[in-house]
Amino acid sequence: MRLSHKVALITGASRGIGRAIATRFAAEGAKVALSDRDQEALRQTAADIAEQGGQALAIEADVQLKSDVDRMVVEVLRRWGRIDILVNNAGINRTAPFLEITEEDWDLHMAINLKGTFLVSQRVCREMVKQGHGGSVIQISSVNGLAAEADQVHYNASKGGINLLAMSMALEMAEHDIRVNALCPGFIETRLTKPLIDNPPAIAEYLKTIPMKRVGQPEDVAAAALFMASDESRYMTGHCMVVDGGQLIKLS
Ligand SMILES: NC(=O)c1ccc[n+]([C@@H]2O[C@H](COP(=O)([O-])OP(=O)(O)OC[C@H]3O[C@@H](n4cnc5c(N)ncnc54)[C@H](O)[C@@H]3O)[C@@H](O)[C@H]2O)c1
Incomplete structure (x- = not known):
């Protein structure tokens, strides 16, 4: 097991990519603290992990709120006394054409995707520095943080910010042996992408943009997150790892 004796905190862990990462980490021996603002789904995911023999702690928290972030970290420390791995996964994506994006929607994307990632990262890294045995921080970004997609200006900007946040943090945290990397998934089957997946002509058209078809x-993202969390990636920091079936390399 690759994460024995490690404690991992994963935000937005009740469903989708966050749930898959929490489930995989638990199967690799980590104690997993799951946080989300959807309490019911969160408890179900924690119960599912426990049923499979994993150790899971569910903490309801909204990553936009500093008071929630503080409470979340204190709860993990009270239960397990340390945090070795952080995955900032909580995020939203509401599409709208650039000329129609409201100020409220812009602020919401920045508050959850970018500021939330900053708040949790800073709070946890302060603990990791105090603990003195390093750590791994994984920021769930997107290919949209590396290339532009129409109707997602606010989302693209928030994810581009996350990539630079990861690199900038990596620079300052390296001396503490805390590695900070970004994972940039392409089109992954979750609640976020369900409307397109449930539309056969639209998804057939979309798949033409993905070389792996x-x-x-x-689980594809969880496998990459496991590599970033484990000592297998011990000399990697400030990296943006793309998991997209080749979508980003395709010019036309
Ligand atoms: N699905 C994709 O194709 C895709 C591609 C690239 C990147 N991503 C990123 O992956 C991450 C997870 O996305 P997903 O597809 O699994 O979406 P999802 O909607 O299935 O899961 C997101 C989770 O985050 C939680 N969340 C949202 N706002 C929160 C907040 N303020 N505080 C705490 N929790 C909050 C939600 O309750 C939900 O459980 C996001 O950051 C997303 O941008 C997804």
Whole structure:
């Protein structure tokens, strides 16, 4: 097991990519603290992990709120006394054409995707520095943080910000042996992408943009997250790892 004796905190962990990462980490021996603002789904996911023999702690928290972030970290420390791995996964994506994006929607994307990632990262890294045995921080970004997609200006900007946040944090955290990397998934089958997946002509058209000709699964991202969390990636920091079936390399 690759994560024995490790404690991992994963935000937005009740479903989709976050749930797959929490489930995989638990199967690799980590104690997993799952946080989300959807309490019911969160408890179900924690119960499912426990049923499979994993150790899971569910903490309801909204990553936009500093008070929630503080409470979340204190709860993990009270239960397990340390945090070795952080996955900032909580995020939203509401599409709208650039000329129609409201100020409220812009602020919401920045507050959850970018500020939330900053708040949780800073709070947890302060603990990791105090603990003195390093750590791994994984920011769930997107291919949209590396290339532009129409009708997602606010989402693209928030994810581009996350990539630079990861690189900038990596620079300052390296001396503490805390590695900070970004994972950039392509099109993954979750609640976020369900409307397109449930539309056969639209998804057939969309798949033409993906050289591997299939939609990614949350488990594909979880496998890359496991590599980033484990000592296998011990000399990697400030990297943006793309998991997209080749979508980003395709010019036309
Ligand atoms: N699905 C994709 O194709 C795809 C591609 C690239 C990147 N991503 C990124 O992966 C991450 C997970 O996305 P997903 O597809 O699994 O979506 P999802 O909607 O299935 O899951 C997101 C989770 O985050 C939680 N969340 C949202 N706002 C929150 C907040 N303020 N505080 C705490 N929790 C909050 C939600 O309750 C939900 O459980 C997101 O950051 C998303 O941008 C997804």
